[in-house]
Amino acid sequence: MSVTIKKIAKDLDLAVSTVSKALRDSHEISAETKARVFEHAAKLDYIPNPYASSLKKGRSGNIAVVLPEVADSFFSAAINGIDSVAHEKGYHTMVYLTHEDIQREQSIVREFRNGRVDGVLMSIVANNAKYEHLRELCASDVPLVFFDRVCEDIPTASVITNDFESGYIAAQHLIEKGCKYIVFLSMPGELAIIKHRQNGYQQALQDHGMEPRIIYCTDREEENIAVIDKLLTGEHKPDGIIGSIEKITIPVYTVCHSRNIPIPSAIKIIAFSHLQIAALLNPPLTTIAQPAFEMGKAAATILFKTLAKKYDLKEEKIVIPSVLMMRASTHTD
Amino acid sequence: MSVTIKKIAKDLDLAVSTVSKALRDSHEISAETKARVFEHAAKLDYIPNPYASSLKKGRSGNIAVVLPEVADSFFSAAINGIDSVAHEKGYHTMVYLTHEDIQREQSIVREFRNGRVDGVLMSIVANNAKYEHLRELCASDVPLVFFDRVCEDIPTASVITNDFESGYIAAQHLIEKGCKYIVFLSMPGELAIIKHRQNGYQQALQDHGMEPRIIYCTDREEENIAVIDKLLTGEHKPDGIIGSIEKITIPVYTVCHSRNIPIPSAIKIIAFSHLQIAALLNPPLTTIAQPAFEMGKAAATILFKTLAKKYDLKEEKIVIPSVLMMRASTHTD
DNA sequence: TGTTGATACGAAAACGGTTTCGTAAATAAC
DNA sequence: GTTATTTACGAAACCGTTTTCGTATCAACA
Incomplete structure (x- = not known):
């Protein structure tokens, strides 16, 4: 089995709570003990169990990205933008593909209300006008930020282009x-x-x-x-x-x-x-x-801002302009 | 706060264990009680906490996909293939981008040993010959399947093309x-x-x-x-x-x-x-x-096969042939 | 000397499920 | 009528962490 705090505590003849605090660099623990704990943890190659701490802390360290499709240059670039900030913040990115299927979108979004993810970035499916699942998500305190394909009926933050x-x-x-x-x-x-x-x-x-x-x-x-x-x-x-x-x-x-x-x-x-x-x-x-990378990055940045403090998502509407790239399909020189 | 088994148990005047078993459709529970539990759970819109059950069961329900890059038609199609089977199996897909950076790959892979994911699908970065992190991953019982960019020094399953x-x-x-x-x-x-x-x-x-x-x-x-x-x-x-x-x-x-x-x-x-x-x-x-979608699908299928029973990954080597698409850049008609 | 206040640590209760084990009642077997 | 077995459920331990609260030690202060 994997090495746990309990194991470290036993080896060092300390209490579990002491080890936990030492690892989190609590002021309650002496420098000497911290050093012992860190050293032994490194030696045993201790990796904290994310489920135990998520359960206790009520935060998962995951964000969800919900997209219609990944084989699309806009969305793949947006993922890059999102991942760049998620990685920097130490968060993990879960990707969900809806394939433009509203039922799939609904079942995916419903599951988010249990805390598997701390926040959701989303581009909604086309072909529907049913937003109940999104409304429920917002109601259950999971922050939601739309990018590109926003749902204007839901009062939350969004990043779009002009x-x-x-x-x-x-x-x-x-x-x-x-x-x-x-x-x-x-x-x-x-x-x-x-x-x-x-x-x-x-x-x-x-x-x-x-x-x-x-x-x-x-x-x-x-x-x-x-x-x-x-x-x-x-x-x-x-x-x-x-x-x-x-x-x-x-x-x-x-x-x-x-x-x-x-x-x-x-x-x-x-x-x-x-x-x-x-x-x-x-x-x-x-x-x-479209500024895909920037849009993904901006959306993720807003999300983490709300995750950090209780920041009000509802106000934020970011517009990043698109650029006309003039080429030969409209133009002879 | 979110609705838990405890809440359901209290409402129905049952024990937590009874509710848990009822929800998992255990034979120990009478049809009548199950019906009551299911009905009440549906009414309260109960969604199980994934961390509690992951912690207890030692399974996360997540798989990791580690790629150099997502803005590449091969990898995005492969994700589609992977997601198609993951979704069918009720698993969640976490996507990690290495951007061809070996250090990033190492830090990502190291974290997998704590159980955040039940298995890993991977295309390794170019530009390196350091595989210690991959070896450690395999040693820690997290099943690993390579696709496309395999590491031949690691004895595990792989899906490649010819x-x-x-x-x-x-x-x-x-x-x-x-x-x-x-x-x-x-x-x-x-x-x-x-x-x-x-x-x-x-x-x-x-x-x-x-x-x-x-x-x-x-x-x-x-x-x-x-x-x-x-x-x-x-x-x-x-x-x-x-x-x-x-x-x-x-x-x-x-x-x-x-x-x-x-x-x-x-x-x-x-x-x-x-x-x-x-x-x-x-x-x-x-x-x-390259048959990107099929390769992703095949890799995921192997992974879930090992996840289901203790199937030996080391044997499996799947080769799916590529196809020559002859077009005008090599050919005048 | 008695009181305060840090300091450094331990015990134990959570978090929300799952699982083992125990048991009362009902039924079956002899 | 006694024993064995099944059925349906409850109590409690447990997963690995975090966090609250308690406390022993020791220095500082009046």
Whole structure:
């Protein structure tokens, strides 16, 4: 069995409480005894049992990160940001994937109320408007911070990017490049970030006297290819496309390549994406790049701030702006 | 405070032990009592405290996944595979990032010996040959399964792909496409998978009477760009390149684009990569695609098999073959 | 000399479950 | 009618820590 405080106490002929205090560097214990304890603990390679102390202290030293998907450059970069601060604080990171499944999200979140994690960082699933599980989580005193995909109905802290403005900028960029008919590839559901991007797009088109058109994609790639193929080969073809999420990029490019639709001459494309490799696509893809790492870092920082003192989460709303990365899919030089 | 077994027992005028057994569906408890307990537990929304039961049972219900990096298509897909089986088994997944830092890996792994996790899935860092921490982990009865980046000095289970053969196939493919001078972009350090890919490459070249050349990259992108730029603009330029890891793709393409070196006519490129988007690069990149999801799934499956019964990890070595995805970076039609 | 006050440590009660063991009552076996 | 066995439950120990409280020792002070 593993070496415990009891073992150390017995070896050194001390009480368990004395050893415990010595290890926590309590002022109650003499320097001499501390030295003996530390030395012997090191010799035996003592590692405290995290469950015993979690049970007693009511803190786990874990945080949860709940995401729809990890195979997405935004989320993986956000994890990096989160982990960078969690590691620094000595916390452990538990990752939960929802795969855009609301039931899975619910069952995951429900379990958090028992103290397995001290706090939760979360990007919610699309495709739903049920927030009872999130409300219950907040009610049970587990601090919750949203990042990117926030739920605006829950009064807690969040870290987002300037989605409305980014949608506006994306549309404006296409308009400046001469597009006359710009389609917005959206996602069904109630996702605030999509709504805001879409609203920004609509506002930009309205400001320029143009008619918006929204097309909804799913998370099944073949369906998206079919929908986009129909769009790009039907009558009244668009000359500009805004992809509201990263995943939509692949089907759009795939269709353009297979149908020999030249980018950017026949159609200009811009996507919300964090992909590094966008610059190497054929042609290089213009993106609205979200500050993924920074957003994860900011969200984690807020969480630890509340964990440290009783800081009020409800006030904090951080907005970190996205950046337009202009490349050849919208631009000829 | 949160609702405990004690509370339920008191409400129902039962002993704590009775409630505990009822909740675990013990045969010692009558159907009637069980029904009462379950009903009341549901009504109070009882969630068991994971630390109390972990402490007593000596199992945490957590597994650790230790990776160099999450912003890599192989590792993110592997996490998906791991999570799919962990979730099915009711386990929780803790993710640890080493960022290729051996000291970080050591401190992470050392902590596992106290029972915070019941088992470890791991891809080791490059750049080192120190395995003492891994040996200690194994010695302390925490089951360890390697995937992809295995440490061959540690006698435990592993899931890998056919690296030697893949290296051979990659080289052979380039030779078949007419390359006369093929460079292998390697990584410094002791990583077995790199060695094997490299050996496969060397064997292929030797079999065709060609002279191998290895160039070592780092994990700093600017350095790699400088090295590759020097290679592709110097005298005695290669007409074929094999990238041993995914990250090397970006600098290679970047240099070719900036120096106007046409792919595949002047140089053919093949990379070990799991990137979906490789098909959309300019030109589409030929890859040796590893079965990332399946490898993660297989590794997790082995781990849970040992967790269930005392199954001997040391025997299991699973090899899941990679697939050559032929695309335009090595191939003109 | 008696009182205070540190100082340094020990005993024991938690934390919230699980598990072993004991036992009363009911039933079965002889 | 006595003994054996099953059924259904309770009491208490235990997992490894933390924390509160008690106390013995010794110096300091009046």
